[in-house]
Amino acid sequence: MYIKRLEECEExxxxxxSPLRELLHPDKxxxxxxxxxxxxxxEPGQKTKSHKLRSTxxxxxxxxQGMMHIGQERxxxxxxxxxxxxxxAVQFIENTGRKDLKFLCIVEPAWREEDEEILE
Numbered sequence: 001m002y003i004k005r006l007e008e009c010e011e012x013x014x015x016x017x018s019p020l021r022e023l024l025h026p027d028k029x030x031x032x033x034x035x036x037x038x039x040x041x042x043e044p045g046q047k048t049k050s051h052k053l054r055s056t057x058x059x060x061x062x063x064x065q066g067m068m069h070i071g072q073e074r075x076x077x078x079x080x081x082x083x084x085x086x087x088x089a090v091q092f093i094e095n096t097g098r099k100d101l102k103f104l105c106i107v108e109p110a111w112r113e114e115d116e117e118i119l120e
Contacts, residue, residue, distance in 0.1 A: 002031055006039060014040065015118055016048040016092070026110050035108035042066065042101040047094030053107065054115040057085040060104040065097030090119060 009021035022028070024037040039062070042048060050069075059068070061081040068077045070091050077083060077093070085091050095101040105111075 002029060004029075009039075011041075014038075014048075015113070015116055016051045017046075018042055018048045020105075034110060035106055036110035038105045038107075038111075040103055040105050042093060042095040044095050044098055044100070048092045050090060050092045050119040052088055052090050052117050052119065053085075053111070054087055055107045055109055055111065056087055057091075057108075058104075058106040059083040059085065059093070060106070062102045062104065064095060064099050064101030066101045067094045067096050069093065 004023055006021055006023065009023060011019050011021050014020040018040045020038050020040050022036065022038045024031060024033065026033050026036070059082070061077050061079055061083070063079060065076070065078045068075050068083050068091075070085055070089050076096070093101070
């Protein structure tokens with residue numbers, strides 16, 4: 001059985017400037033998965049850097065309010081929203097609320113640095 005608690009995961013600054021805690025990655029744990037799972041956080045008034053991935057990504061919003069930007073589209077998001085981000089889509093998310101915006105990031109196939117391009 002593999003269990004990992006969020007508080008056991010060291011927080012670091014991701015390439016898009018969001019504080020991130022990586023929960024699962026097939027290259028870093030003995031798990032038979034093709035995706036990676038992390039929790040990201042964006043502080044009030046902040047946004048992630050514009051970026052794109054070669055992989056498919058899904059955000060699941062846990063707490064807070066924000067504005068999701070994918071290509072030329074933008075949509076308000078909040079708790080229980082699921083956002084599908086297609087491969088190669090230019091994206092960023094901004095916190096439009098008064099508390100931290102927290103969300104899960106699922107990347108499939110699993111995130112790799114060489115698959116992400118920061119556009120700012």
